[in-house]
Amino acid sequence: MIVGGSTLPDEYVGLSDELAEERIRAKRAEYGSRLVLLAHHYQRKEIVRLSDFRGDSYALSKRASQQGSDLIVFCGVHFMAESADVLTRDDQRVYLPNMAARCPMADMADPADVEVAWASLLDVLGPGPALPVLYINSVAELKAFCGREGGTVCTSSNAKAAIEWALKRAKRVLFLPDQHLGRNTGKRLGVPRERMVVWDPELPLGGLEPAELEKAVLILWKGYCHVHTWFSVEHVRAVRASFPKAKVVVHPECTEEVVDLADASGSTEFIVNYVHSAPSGSVIAIGTEVNLVSRLALEYPDKRVFELSRSLCPNMFRINLKNLLWTLERLDESTLVRVAPELKPGARLALDRMLTISEVRK
Numbered sequence: 001m002i003v004g005g006s007t008l009p010d011e012y013v014g015l016s017d018e019l020a021e022e023r024i025r026a027k028r029a030e031y032g033s034r035l036v037l038l039a040h041h042y043q044r045k046e047i048v049r050l051s052d053f054r055g056d057s058y059a060l061s062k063r064a065s066q067q068g069s070d071l072i073v074f075c076g077v078h079f080m081a082e083s084a085d086v087l088t089r090d091d092q093r094v095y096l097p098n099m100a101a102r103c104p105m106a107d108m109a110d111p112a113d114v115e116v117a118w119a120s121l122l123d124v125l126g127p128g129p130a131l132p133v134l135y136i137n138s139v140a141e142l143k144a145f146c147g148r149e150g151g152t153v154c155t156s157s158n159a160k161a162a163i164e165w166a167l168k169r170a171k172r173v174l175f176l177p178d179q180h181l182g183r184n185t186g187k188r189l190g191v192p193r194e195r196m197v198v199w200d201p202e203l204p205l206g207g208l209e210p211a212e213l214e215k216a217v218l219i220l221w222k223g224y225c226h227v228h229t230w231f232s233v234e235h236v237r238a239v240r241a242s243f244p245k246a247k248v249v250v251h252p253e254c255t256e257e258v259v260d261l262a263d264a265s266g267s268t269e270f271i272v273n274y275v276h277s278a279p280s281g282s283v284i285a286i287g288t289e290v291n292l293v294s295r296l297a298l299e300y301p302d303k304r305v306f307e308l309s310r311s312l313c314p315n316m317f318r319i320n321l322k323n324l325l326w327t328l329e330r331l332d333e334s335t336l337v338r339v340a341p342e343l344k345p346g347a348r349l350a351l352d353r354m355l356t357i358s359e360v361r362k
């Protein structure tokens with residue numbers, strides 16, 4: 001549930017970045033260890049620089065669950081702050097500096113549409129039609145649905161482990177909302193193409209025949225991330241033509257064709273580690289959000305790191321120094337993220353399963 005709006009008061013609009021940063025540091029010092037600032041890898045560099053911890057959604061949700069601080073300021077998008085609110089104690093408060101920072105892919109799986117899809121699957125396939133595996137990029141209502149139906153949440157770091165976990169317990173998986181992460185992961189697991197089907201929520205029975213559903217191993221929700229589906233086969237070919245020694249590394253939210261052509265694919269954390277471990281002098285073209293790529297290029301000047309093509313997440317970009325300062329100076333209802341209490345137990349169950357699956361795999 002979103003509390004409050006996202007409009008920045010006039011007094012903050014004209015502030016210089018220098019002054020905003022100075023006031024942020026002063027506020028941080030005032031709160032001391034009571035407050036922790038988490039930043040997703042796709043945040044602007046000035047936000048990442050000020051954070052206590054940076055990471056992908058998995059690392060940050062785990063970090064949130066381990067925090068002793070009672071005030072958590074989450075520089076990311078709304079579903080991440082919701083997950084932090086679910087995983088933290090009731091006396092801890094989670095703030096998002098701009099409530100308009102939402103993930104369009106998360107919003108492609110509307111909870112009402114998912115309930116309709118689930119009822120249809122029950123009709124056609126009978127009880128226990130599938131286990132839901134829910135990418136963490138989804139709203140809290142769906143995490144509660146997933147917990148209720150015995151499924152788990154996953155991130156791009158642990159999608160393979162999560163699907164394997166689910167397929168030990170059920171004949172098929174309903175994977176949502178990102179069809180590309182689901183398909184790329186299914187392929188890594190050796191699921192045949194004809195046993196991965198796409199559920200279109202705008203069509204009766206997802207646009208599928210009962211027989212297709214019956215033999216499906218993976219039912220993929222028709223969602224996507226526009227930041228990652230932007231990368232094309234042509235982008236990969238152009239980089240290879242200009243930089244024959246370049247390694248191309250992409251995120252698994254990219255299309256299957258792009259992932260197949262790349263030298264490597266993996267989560268944001270995987271990409272960060274790939275660049276870190278590459279020998280000096282490496283040439284690496286990266287297919288993910290441009291703020292991360294630019295920061296990696298700055299952090300590893302001994303390697304040539306550049307974007308496969310420029311693709312920015314406008315929602316991550318909505319967090320800036322001014323609205324971060326506004327949040328810190330008020331810490332009021334206008335930026336407080338609160339998941340409805342009745343949704344928390346189911347959502348927590350699904351998130352806890354994810355954390356457990358990942359721990360077991362280590």
Ligand code: SF4
Binds near residue numbers: 077103225289314316
């Ligand atoms: S990069 Fe894609 S998945 Fe991540 S927040 Fe932006 S739109 Fe959502």
